[in-house]
Amino acid sequence: MAAAVEMLALYRDGGAWLEANRPRLSEWRVLQWRPSMVPIDPGATRVDLTRKLPLADRSLDAIYGYHVLEHLDRHESRALLQECRRVLRPGGWLRISTPDFKHQVASYLGALEAVRARPGDSAAKTRLEFMRLVLLDQRVRRRSGGRTLEFLRRNSLDREAAREILGEVGPWFVDLVEREGSTRAKDRGNRPAAAARIVAAVRRRLRWRRSTPWWAVDCRETRELEISTWDRVSLGRELQAAGFVEVDATTVDRSRIAGWERFDLDRCPASGRPLEISTIAEGRSP
Numbered sequence: 001m002a003a004a005v006e007m008l009a010l011y012r013d014g015g016a017w018l019e020a021n022r023p024r025l026s027e028w029r030v031l032q033w034r035p036s037m038v039p040i041d042p043g044a045t046r047v048d049l050t051r052k053l054p055l056a057d058r059s060l061d062a063i064y065g066y067h068v069l070e071h072l073d074r075h076e077s078r079a080l081l082q083e084c085r086r087v088l089r090p091g092g093w094l095r096i097s098t099p100d101f102k103h104q105v106a107s108y109l110g111a112l113e114a115v116r117a118r119p120g121d122s123a124a125k126t127r128l129e130f131m132r133l134v135l136l137d138q139r140v141r142r143r144s145g146g147r148t149l150e151f152l153r154r155n156s157l158d159r160e161a162a163r164e165i166l167g168e169v170g171p172w173f174v175d176l177v178e179r180e181g182s183t184r185a186k187d188r189g190n191r192p193a194a195a196a197r198i199v200a201a202v203r204r205r206l207r208w209r210r211s212t213p214w215w216a217v218d219c220r221e222t223r224e225l226e227i228s229t230w231d232r233v234s235l236g237r238e239l240q241a242a243g244f245v246e247v248d249a250t251t252v253d254r255s256r257i258a259g260w261e262r263f264d265l266d267r268c269p270a271s272g273r274p275l276e277i278s279t280i281a282e283g284r285s286p
Helices: 016-021 074-087 101-117 122-140 146-154 159-166 169-190 193-206 232-241
Strands: 007-011 029-033 045-047 060-066 088-099 245-250 278-284
Touching: 016 169, 060 074, 074 088, 074 232, 088 101, 088 232, 101 122, 122 146, 122 159, 146 169, 159 169, 232 245, 232 278
Parallel strands: 007 029, 007 060, 029 045, 060 088
Antiparallel strands: 088 278, 245 278
């Protein structure tokens, strides 16, 4: 009888990716990179990706890292990739996906030209401001969601535009913000206005210390910030520098991991479209 194939999935914050892939991850061991104050997802094991992986040498056949590398600096990225090579068996494959920096820059420049061509188009201006935040806010924000979340609470971004910019997670994120806004409005409507003003005034005067929810913790602690950027060239070079061979930039449509078509973790199972616009590279452990 052939030995069971051992596969590992690494991720930080699943969101729409995890919702889509939860059934397809049943054959994978799943490690979630989360600081201790953030709830762990059901079925995942908490791990600190800045430390040694809790796995034996040469114990895995395949590793898929979903959007974790951008939350590491270059020193930490190299260390993680070397850890992946350590725990992969000879001939095992590593697949890494990160946000596609080239696509983000191209989308920003396209949105800028659209506003120049149609200065009175409010939808074009909304898309341009959103793209500016995609490029900058997630690299400097201090609180979860940052100015991007505030912007979407105040402005209506077309769902198709969100899909073109982010992939299938775009409409999912827009809908999530809209649902949150409806809930907040409902809560405000159910609260007596006078009582709410009194409570707010008392809180401002007393300034008592309250426990901080996980989503209000500094993003540098939760590792929400994207502190590195990757394209197909830089990502491939990083895999080579970590000791992988046969490194190749690839797409959501193909992989050298055996049986990948059964999992297809980069695409939405309903639409078949990419869950996120990503740069993807694969390399083999020698």
